Amino acid sequence: MxxxxxxxxxxxxxxxxxxxxxxxxxxxxxxxxxxxxxxxxxxxxxxxxxxxxxxxxxxxxxxxxxxxxxxxxxxxxxxxxxxxxxxxxxxxxxxxxxxxxxxxxxxxxxxxxxxxxxxxxxxxxxxxxxxxxxxxxxxxxxxxxxxxxxxxxxxxxLRDWKQLAEEMDRLKTLLDEASTARVVAGGAGTDLSFSLEDRRAVNSAASVAYDSHNLPSGEVFTAPRDATGEITFDVPMTIRGARVRNARLELVDGVVVDWAAELGEEGLTEIVETDDGARRFGEFGVGMNRGIDRVTDQILFDEKMAGTVHFALGRAYDACLPEGESGNDSAVHVDLIADMRGGDTKLEIDGETVQRGGYFRWEDGFEGAED
Amino acid sequence: MxxxxxxxxxxxxxxxxxxxxxxxxxxxxxxxxxxxxxxxxxxxxxxxxxxxxxxxxxxxxxxxxxxxxxxxxxxxxxxxxxxxxxxxxxxxxxxxxxxxxxxxxxxxxxxxxxxxxxxxxxxxxxxxxxxxxxxxxxxxxxxxxxxxxxxxxxxxxLRDWKQLAEEMDRLKTLLDEASTARVVAGGAGTDLSFSLEDRRAVNSAASVAYDSHNLPSGEVFTAPRDATGEITFDVPMTIRGARVRNARLELVDGVVVDWAAELGEEGLTEIVETDDGARRFGEFGVGMNRGIDRVTDQILFDEKMAGTVHFALGRAYDACLPEGESGNDSAVHVDLIADMRGGDTKLEIDGETVQRGGYFRWEDGFEGAED
Structure with a gap:
């Protein structure tokens, strides 16, 4: 064997x-x-x-x-x-x-x-x-x-999960304490801001000890509020059997007001129009597994890829909400992924750049990336 | 498929x-x-x-x-x-x-x-x-x-199990009502008599409705008493990983008093000497599945082969005993098979020949077989 x-x-x-x-x-x-x-x-x-x-x-x-x-x-x-x-x-x-x-x-x-x-x-x-x-x-x-x-x-x-869990904990702490966050990717025309008030992030470290139930895992996720701006999801994927390319969403005060896709727009429309909750984001996640370095169109891997972020249309996870509060509800939870591995991308938390070009500020690549 | x-x-x-x-x-x-x-x-x-x-x-x-x-x-x-x-x-x-x-x-x-x-x-x-x-x-x-x-x-x-169950029921009735039975195979030097007083036969028709739990099945079995005589088991088989050929047993008043085998005698000795119950027969069975026409050294099939009978050294099944009575007990239950498909073989029940040359008296081949 x-x-x-x-x-x-x-x-x-x-x-x-x-x-x-x-x-x-x-x-x-x-x-x-x-x-x-x-x-x-x-x-x-x-x-x-x-x-x-x-x-x-x-x-x-x-x-x-x-x-x-x-x-x-x-x-x-x-x-x-x-x-x-x-x-x-x-x-x-x-x-x-x-x-x-x-x-x-x-x-x-x-x-x-x-x-x-x-x-x-x-x-x-x-x-x-x-x-x-x-x-x-x-x-x-x-x-x-x-x-x-x-x-x-x-x-x-086969990661060093203990070490990765510690690194992911740094991001979780930042997200837990944050009021706002912003995702920017100039080339893709992405600039989206959202609130994280009263939200708790999950350190998904592939262990029940972290309330994480998939192996592999390697993401930190939370439940965004009131997202406003535009975002292009440039990681290709198959949703419900149909290929989707460059899905682009525009949101105002948390609600999707416009959408388009180079490929698979019909399926995207079907998802967005499922119910009210399907027009809102239930999840914001940051991939942190550096063992995943390519897109395979298998969501279990793609959404964990280091240097990507994802938002899910639909249902939020209870783990990200204050006790007793119910977050965005919907019959669907569909992840869409954006690649942040580029010169002109950044993730801001409370106005501070914590990731640039796909590298966190505690990683070697961060200083070398363009601001 | x-x-x-x-x-x-x-x-x-x-x-x-x-x-x-x-x-x-x-x-x-x-x-x-x-x-x-x-x-x-x-x-x-x-x-x-x-x-x-x-x-x-x-x-x-x-x-x-x-x-x-x-x-x-x-x-x-x-x-x-x-x-x-x-x-x-x-x-x-x-x-x-x-x-x-x-x-x-x-x-x-x-x-x-x-x-x-x-x-x-x-x-x-x-x-x-x-x-x-x-x-x-x-x-x-x-x-x-x-x-x-x-x-x-x-x-x-893939038998007509309903029809086979009906045929097997004829033999079950004969065995249930019998006082004695005798197995004779001249060429093999087999002549063994035993009592069936207070014994009940099981019609093993491959259905839970008949208390039968193997598919395929196709045998009628009961618990013999006081077997006396000699018998050669001429169907070759592998027992505990060792080949056994022509095991020959001599019994007096239900107890094995002598044994030998052309091949595998050592293993046979080990079985017979396990405990007191291993020196007695716990089962007498008659194979009646005509779909099984060759020996494959897989006991599930071999012991069901039409035209064979088998005796097991060791443990008897409760289903063959009167309510509350415990039959022969042993740590082992080892089946040995004798081929009755020959000119000079017969199964007698209460002195009447019910099977000859491997054919029951209700089958076409019976009359043609030598007595």
């Missing part, structure tokens, strides 16, 4: 999920994630945890859903009991075909999801972590060879 | 497990059983059952067990809760390597099994069925090409 798979498993079990002796750990093994499953099982045995292995197969799921009449029982008791008693749930994704469930009718998916809200809540209440094992199908989706894709994935996953 | 896989799934879900709408069904998908898993998921969706899919991977299990210090928690709560609430457990075995767990120390296996007695009991209390999906590894074990092995497996599984 590739040593990196063993290191991945140890990072997942040790750093991310913080599994301890006697923990009841549910692992879900994707169709293409067998090798990671073996490595994780070994780490869990070594720690003296208890394990139940689920088969996370989109093909089984597709067959089941398509054959079902759609009247799903609410939270089947045996499955709910399993999730309610689990301490951790580790999802090892590893797709053999990203489109495996493409022909499951949307209505059936929705009915199924609706019937499982209790199970989803029980899942969320565990120390859950989702990670991915690189497969050929995912390499294909990223337009990369399998060998290169694996290099890419392990560069993103 | 091969139509036979779909038929297999329908036989499993419909005939064997009798799954109904709203049932909580746990399926365990072996490493090589993905396709059968997909077909079974489809059938379960069609019936409106609820499904949780486990990953039945010997490689994950091996990695976990080898890394563990051996002090296993007794019946981990989350797993016990799952099995206690399941209506059915369908195990879809499909080995990619029959020796995948060969290097797990025996002591660790025993500790693990001992710690899971409650889970095993909960499993046994469900409508559980175990079946196999043919793989290349299993074809190799049987010494057959993959195509031929699949033909063989589906011939064994």
């Amino acid at each position: 590739d040593d990196r798979i063993r290191e991945h498993a140890e990072t997942l079990v040790g750093w991310s999920a913080r599994v301890e002796e006697g923990d009841d750990v549910l692992i879900s093994v994707g169709e293409g994630a067998h090798e990671l499953g073996v490595a994780v099982a070994e780490r869990l045995g070594d720690r003296g945890a208890n394990v139940v292995s689920l088969y996370g197969s989109p093909e089984l799921s597709r067959a089941y859903l398509r054959a079902h009449d759609g009247e799903f029982e609410t939270d089947p008791e045996f499955e709910l009991a399993l999730y309610e008693r689990a301490d951790s749930v580790l999802s090892l994704r590893g797709s053999r075909n990203a489109s495996a469930r493409a022909d499951v009718p949307g209505e059936i998916r929705r009915e199924y999801a609706t019937a499982r809200e209790g199970i989803r809540e029980a899942h969320t209440n565990t120390d859950w972590v989702s990670t991915i094992h690189p497969t050929r199908a995912m390499a294909q989706q990223a337009g990369m060879s399998y060998a290169a894709y694996r290099e890419f994935v392990y560069d993103a996953i | 091969d139509d036979r896989i779909r038929e297999h799934a329908e036989t499993l879900v419909g005939w064997s497990a009798r799954v109904e709408e709203g049932d909580d069904v746990l399926i365990s998908v072996g490493e090589g059983a993905h396709e059968l898993g997909v077909a079974v998921a489809e059938r379960l969706g069609d019936r409106g059952a609820n499904v949780v899919s486990l990953y039945g991977s010997p490689e994950l299990s091996r990695a976990y067990l080898r890394a563990h210090d051996g002090e296993f928690e007794t019946d981990p709560e989350f797993e016990l809760a799952l099995y206690e609430r399941a209506d059915s457990v369908l195990s879809l075995r499909g080995s990619r390597n029959a020796s995948a767990r060969a290097d797990v120390p025996g002591e660790i296996r025993r500790e693990y099994a001992t710690a899971r007695e409650g889970i095993r009991e909960a499993h046994t209390n469900t409508d559980w069925v175990s079946t196999i999906h043919p793989t290349r590894a299993m074809a190799q074990q049987a010494g057959m090409s993959y195509a031929a092995y699949r033909e063989f497996v589906y011939d064994a599984i």
Whole structure:
């Protein structure tokens, strides 16, 4: 077995999920994630945890859903009991075909999801972590060879997470204490300001100890208020199966008043017009994972890329809001990403430039970048 | 997908497990059983059952067990809760390597099994069925090409089970009402008599409706008493990894008093000397599955082969005993098989010949066979 798979498993079990002796750990093994499953099982045995292995197969799921009449029982008791008693749930994704469930009718998916809200809540209440094992199908989706894709994935996953968490904590502190922030990218015509009053940032350091549930991670995010200005999202991505290029939004007092895109404008319109909350930003995030150095059109990686920022149209995360306050609500949460790795970009917090050309002021590249 | 896989799934879900709408069904998908898993998921969706899919991977299990210090928690709560609430457990075995767990120390296996007695009991209390999906590894074990092995497996599984159950019921009735039985095979020097007083036969028709939990099945078995005589088991088999050929036993008043084997005598001795119960027969079974027409050294198939009988050294099944009575007890239950497909063989019940040359008296071949 590739040593990196063993290191991945140890990072997942040790750093991310913080599994301890006697923990009841549910692992879900994707169709293409067998090798990671073996490595994780070994780490869990070594720690003296208890394990139940689920088969996370989109093909089984597709067959089941398509054959079902759609009247799903609410939270089947045996499955709910399993999730309610689990301490951790580790999802090892590893797709053999990203489109495996493409022909499951949307209505059936929705009915199924609706019937499982209790199970989803029980899942969320565990120390859950989702990670991915690189497969050929995912390499294909990223337009990369399998060998290169694996290099890419392990560069993103096998970080010095403790050190990165400390660095991200510096930005979190700045955002927590900030009244306002501003994102500027001259070449892209971006100049957007927003308030951060009463907002709390999350240090997403790929560990349940940081309320962070994805491996890899590596971003700091918060919930912006009253965004005003213009921004171009120049990182290409696929949203709901459609390619989107250079989506451009204009906001006034927190509301999107105009939008356009070089490609995929129709899909963008559909998203913005979902509901009132979809016209507002629910998230402002800053990618800080230097292991991610290229766009792969996989949101799990792209939004963590060091030197990018992202805003999400729609739902805000409760973790960013004062206790008891509900933030922007919407049926959607769609991330859009802007590249800040350039000569004329900056992130200002309370009027001070904290990032320039994609480098923070505590990084070597900062001084060299143009102001 | 091969139509036979779909038929297999329908036989499993419909005939064997009798799954109904709203049932909580746990399926365990072996490493090589993905396709059968997909077909079974489809059938379960069609019936409106609820499904949780486990990953039945010997490689994950091996990695976990080898890394563990051996002090296993007794019946981990989350797993016990799952099995206690399941209506059915369908195990879809499909080995990619029959020796995948060969290097797990025996002591660790025993500790693990001992710690899971409650889970095993909960499993046994469900409508559980175990079946196999043919793989290349299993074809190799049987010494057959993959195509031929699949033909063989589906011939064994895709029977007219209703009709076979009716036929087997005829033999069950004869055995239930019998005082004595006798097995004779002149060429092999076999002449063994035994009592069936107070014994009840099981019609193992591959369905929970018949207290039968394997697909394929196709045998009628009971618990013999006071066997006396000699018998040669001429169906070659592998027991505990060692080849056994022509094991020959002599019994007096139910106890093995002498034994020998052309090959594997040492292993046979080890079995016979396990404990007092291992010197007695716990089971007499009659294979009645005409889809199984060759020996593959896989006990699930071999002991069901029409025209064979088998006796097991060791433990008897409670289902064959009067309520409250405990039959032969032992730490072992080792099946040995004798071929009755020959000119000079017969099975007598209360002095009447009911099978001759491998054919029952209600079958066409019976009259043609020599008496």
